[in-house]
Amino acid sequence: MAIGTLSHTSPVAASGSAAGSRKPLTIYVRANLKQHRKGKEANCPLSSSTMHTAEVLASRLGLDIAVAELERLFSQPGADPPDYGLNGGHRRPIRVAYQGVRGSYCHEAATTSFPSAAAVEAFPSGFWMEDAFSTLESGSADRAIIPAENSLDGPIDRNLDLLLRHPAIRITGELVVPVNHCLLAAPGVEISDLRRIVSHPQALGHCERRLQSLDLEVEEVDDAAEAARAVAEDRIRDTAVIGSRIAAKEFGLRIMEQSFHDEGGNYNRFLQLGVGDGPLHCGEKRKTTVAFSLEKGVSGLFRALWVFESRGIRVTKVDHRPNRANPVRLVSRAGGGELAQMDYVFVVDVEGGESDSRVAAAVAALGEISGFVRVLGSYACTCGA
Structure with a gap:
C-alpha cells in the first residue's frame, strides 16, 4: 500500500484567511502484490501505475497532488514506507541503531543508508556492538547498521558471530563506501x-x-x-x-x-539489519547470505559450493567461523584411530534472491548435507552495479 499526501485547495473564493487555504489530505493507494511481482519482468510498471492512480483520483476530487513520497517509495534504495501516525499526520522517523557516537564511521553509514533527514532518527547504541542487536530485538530501533569488513583488513569476525547468535535478526541491505581518513x-x-x-x-x-x-x-x-x-x-x-x-x-x-591514509582503494562494507526482511525494489540485483555447518567438516565444502554452482548460482564470498555448538570434530584416520579437527560454520554470499527458485532449491539441497543451514538475509546487491 502506497501513501501519498495531497493538498486540498478550497473552491470557495472567499476573502480572508479561509480563501485559498490548503488542507492536507492523506490518500491510500492499494497496489496488487501479484501485479508487483509480475511487473518486475515488465520494467516494473507498478511505480508509474500507482502514481497515475493517485493523480487520476486527485483530478476527480479537484486536488493538487504532491507525489514526492510515492517517488521515494519506489525509487529510493533502502527507503521504507512512511509511518503516518495520528499526531498531525506526521510520520514517525526511522530509528537506526549503530555502535559508537555521532561522528563515527557507523554514524556516517547510517545517514548514507537513510539519507532523508525527515525520515531518520539515528541514535548511538553504546560502546558494545551487542547493544545494536539488543536494541533492534527489543523494538527500540527499526534498523541497525554494523561494519562487516574492510577491504584492507578483512572481515570483522565478531559481528559475524553476533549475526549467527541472533536468529531473529536478518540482513536487509548492504552499503560499500570508500574510507577517507x-x-x-x-x-x-x-x-x-x-x-x-x-x-x-x-x-x-x-x-x-x-x-x-x-x-x-x-x-x-x-x-x-x-x-x-x-x-x-x-x-x-x-x-x-x-x-x-x-x-x-x-x-x-x-x-x-583529507585522504590522510597511506593507500587508496580502501573501502568499508556495512550491513543493514532488521527483524524480518527489508523492502524489495523493482529491478534490483539481489544476493543471499547463507550460514551452514557440514556433516563431513571442511572436506565437504567443495560439495556445498557445487550445490550452488551446478545450478548456475555464483558464489561471491566465503567466510568461516568456529562452530561454537560443536567446536571439535573427531575424524576416523585411514590407518585406524581418530583425529581431532576444529569444526566450522561457513557463511557464503550467492547471487540471487531467496525467493528465486534456483536459490531455494540449492538451499534445500544444502540442508541434506549440512548439520544446519540458515538464510541470514536476502537483500539488494551493491556489487557490479
Whole structure:
C-alpha cells in the first residue's frame, strides 16, 4: 500500500484567511502484490501505475497532488514506507541503531543508508556492538547498521558471530563506501602546534607511513569519534584525531588534511539489519547470505559450493567461523584411530534472491548435507552495479 499526501485547495473564493487555504489530505493507494511481482519482468510498471492512480483520483476530487513520497517509495534504495501516525499526520522517523557516537564511521553509514533527514532518527547504541542487536530485538530501533569488513583488513569476525547468535535478526541491505581518513584538529590549529595524534588502532594502521613522516606521538583510543568530540569540547590544541568528515562537521573541527591514509582503494562494507526482511525494489540485483555447518567438516565444502554452482548460482564470498555448538570434530584416520579437527560454520554470499527458485532449491539441497543451514538475509546487491 502506497501513501501519498495531497493538498486540498478550497473552491470557495472567499476573502480572508479561509480563501485559498490548503488542507492536507492523506490518500491510500492499494497496489496488487501479484501485479508487483509480475511487473518486475515488465520494467516494473507498478511505480508509474500507482502514481497515475493517485493523480487520476486527485483530478476527480479537484486536488493538487504532491507525489514526492510515492517517488521515494519506489525509487529510493533502502527507503521504507512512511509511518503516518495520528499526531498531525506526521510520520514517525526511522530509528537506526549503530555502535559508537555521532561522528563515527557507523554514524556516517547510517545517514548514507537513510539519507532523508525527515525520515531518520539515528541514535548511538553504546560502546558494545551487542547493544545494536539488543536494541533492534527489543523494538527500540527499526534498523541497525554494523561494519562487516574492510577491504584492507578483512572481515570483522565478531559481528559475524553476533549475526549467527541472533536468529531473529536478518540482513536487509548492504552499503560499500570508500574510507577517507581525515586529520582533524580544533579551529586555528596548525601542524606545528601538534604534540600527538590519536585514533582507533585500525585507522592508525592505515596511516602508518604518514604518521611516521610527522614524527609526533601516536596514541590508540577505542573510539575516534569520541576522541574528536573531546578535542572539540575541551578545545585541546596539541592533539589531532584521525577521523571522518562527518566527525569534523558534527563537532566543528578543522580538516587539516583529507585522504590522510597511506593507500587508496580502501573501502568499508556495512550491513543493514532488521527483524524480518527489508523492502524489495523493482529491478534490483539481489544476493543471499547463507550460514551452514557440514556433516563431513571442511572436506565437504567443495560439495556445498557445487550445490550452488551446478545450478548456475555464483558464489561471491566465503567466510568461516568456529562452530561454537560443536567446536571439535573427531575424524576416523585411514590407518585406524581418530583425529581431532576444529569444526566450522561457513557463511557464503550467492547471487540471487531467496525467493528465486534456483536459490531455494540449492538451499534445500544444502540442508541434506549440512548439520544446519540458515538464510541470514536476502537483500539488494551493491556489487557490479
